[in-house]
Amino acid sequence: MVPDLNPVVLLFASIFTSNILLANFLGMCSFISISKDMKSSNGLGLAVTVVLTLTAMLNWVLLQYVLIPLDLLYLRYIIFIIVIAATVQILEMVIDRVSPALYMSLGIFLPLITVNCAILGVALFMQIRNYSFLQTVIFAFGSGLGWWLAIVALAAIQKKLVKAPVPAGLKGPGITLITIGFMAMAFIGFSGMLSVQ
Amino acid sequence: MNFLIAPIVVAVISGILAAAISIVDKIVNNYGEVNISINGGKKVLALNGGESLLSSLASQEIFIPSACGGRGSCGACKCQVTSDVGIHLPTEIPYLDKKEMAENIRLSCQVKVKADIDIMIPEDLFNVKKIKSKVLSIRDVTHDIKEVKFDLQGEEINFKAGRYVQLVVPPYNKIKGSTQRAYSMSSKPDDKGFVELLIRLVPGGIATTWAHTLLLVGMEVDLIGPFGDFERSETEATMVCVAGGSGMAPFKSILYDMFEKGEINREVWYFFGARTTKDVLYLEEMMELDSKWDKFHFIAALSEPEEESGWTGETGLITDVLDKYLKTKINKEKAREGYLCGSPGMIGACNNVLTANDITIDNIYYDNFA
Missing domain, CATH: 3.40.50.80 (Nucleotide-binding domain of ferredoxin-NADP reductase (FNR) module)
Incomplete structure (x- = not known):
């Protein structure tokens, strides 16, 4: 059954209370490695949002019109991954042509989106939760924005952390993970206000 | 026949996506005809854009020295670009020093030719040729060095003593791609129809292992050259x-x-x-x-x-x-x-x-x- 959800609630929930990164801890690798500077974080956030929305739409169509009618649901992982990889490849070529500057600043991270688990995660959530097409688009777009918000927030905190007296053993990924933990607690604080499943 | 449905579905979806990628590639990577202007317009090459500068130039018979064949791992194919081709790529930076960065020296294998481009290369490179040669003789001069003579089959090579050529090693055994290695010529410049190289066996070396085990008299091998600036000075010192x-x-x-x-x-x-x-x-x-x-x-x-x-x-x-x-x-x-x-x-x-x-x-x- 398609769940009965207010689109606006779904959008805000996917950005804040069910933030794909801080509530589900998906897409951590690039989140930790790129959040060191603001410009790359913004670029990557934008790229993730675009890829997330596009692939969720494509995957929803394939799921509803190919996998479910043919009773091939067990193929969803492989199909979703193929779609994600192909979309990233096409996007990479288009960005290279249209905006070489953006292409340069994203560098290796654009192809790395292929293996960003947040993207596969969203595709799987929309299947588990039985979202309609519109809900899928809103949920994917919101999740992308949420991921973008989280990485930019972390980049900003990292900037302050440079000056902080962090114990030697916690420098680098250690303090980053602790920071993410605090951020997650803050975001979970919203969860009483909105809830979607 | 139900078991066939799953593979067919995966194949069809993959096929459609692959087709989409190639169509986008055809549209997006079609840069039309572009001009490469060399040394302030001394030579202008018109060709289709989209390839790397190194391979674009090679397709027009201008060979910039490259030891790795364009994989960005040797740093040999440096060349100055005087028009704007964007900032240095992360793949180029390790091979360039500050002075070279300031002069916009690039690795030609990493620069894609997308629009008209102006470059500066040493005048000598116009003289560089790719020559299909035939192995004339192979002789052991020590236990691990072979003297290999190549017949240029009618072609001539004009060089100053001290220059080197690139030996093109074809793919063999487990080595998938073609590689190139530089060898100084031990033959005299007056012997224009021949090239002699001394190849020492380096354990594990791609080119030297090939030359020592698989290279036979009568085989055809590509040589690219002459390169380099090693020569005797014109002084009395x-x-x-x-x-x-x-x-x-x-x-x-x-x-x-x-x-x-x-x-x-x-x-x-x-x-x-x-x-x-x-x-x-x-x-x-x-x-x-x-x-x-x-x-x-x-x-x-x-x-x-x-x-x-x-x-x-x-x-x-x-x-x-x-x-x-x-x-x-x-x-x-x-x-x-x-x-x-x-x-x-x-x-x-x-x-x-x-x-x-x-x-x-x-x-x-x-x-x-x-």
Whole structure:
């Protein structure tokens, strides 16, 4: 059954209370490695949002019109991954042509989106939760924005952390993970206000 | 037949996506005809954009030296780009120093030709050709160095003694891609129809293993060249040459060239370092040249001569022998120049000895490839 959800609630929930990164801890690798500077974080956030929305739409169509009618649901992982990889490849070529500057600043991270688990995660959530097409688009777009918000927030905190007296053993990924933990607690604080499943 | 549905679905979806990618590739990577203007318009090439600068130039018979064949792992294919092609890529930065970055020197294998582009390359590169040659003879000159002669099959190569060529190694056994390696020519510039290379077996080396095990007389091999700027200067200064192993190659070419062209009034000291008598090549030829040419002195030094060999020449490390001669035998009043060819370690050590004996670094010449 398609769940009965207010689109606006779904959008805000996917950005804040069910933030794909801080509530589900998906897409951590690039989140930790790129959040060191603001410009790359913004670029990557934008790229993730675009890829997330596009692939969720494509995957929803394939799921509803190919996998479910043919009773091939067990193929969803492989199909979703193929779609994600192909979309990233096409996007990479288009960005290279249209905006070489953006292409340069994203560098290796654009192809790395292929293996960003947040993207596969969203595709799987929309299947588990039985979202309609519109809900899928809103949920994917919101999740992308949420991921973008989280990485930019972390980049900003990292900037302050440079000056902080962090114990030697916690420098680098250690303090980053602790920071993410605090951020997650803050975001979970919203969860009483909105809830979607 | 139900079991076929799943593979068919995966295949069809993959096929559609692959088709989409190639269509987008065709549209997006079609840059139309672009012009590459070389050295301020001295030569203008019109070709289809989308390829790397290195391969675009190669398709027009202009060969920028490249040891790795365009994978961005050797850093040899540097070339100055004077029009805007964007910032340096992360793949280029490790191979460039600050000065080169400021002059917008790029790795030509990493720069994609998308629009009209202006580049500067050494004039010599216009002379570089890809020559289909045939192996004429292969001879062991020591236990691990082969002298390989190539017949250029009617083509000619014009070079100054001391230059090198790139040997194109085809894919073999587990080596999938074609590779290129630089070898100094040991043949004389006057023998325009032939090229002779000295190839030492480096354990695990892609090109040397191929040359030592699979290269046969009569095989066709591509040579690209001539490259480099190693040559004798046009001065009267005493030449202090130092070589080890297959580093003999450029000196063999330079020395015979000088002798035959009658440049015998110039003082030349040639130090050749090896471990044992088994590692010395062209000993008789060099001794003969030494006896025929007053001002040429050949000094071979063995670091570990076998006891039974009856070696009467110098013993010890080549750097120690070089130091001894610079201090006692070679006229310090006259200008001196250093010429080095060998391993990077040997070049570094000899550089130290030469500079310690008041030969300035500007007067020391060597090629930068190992």
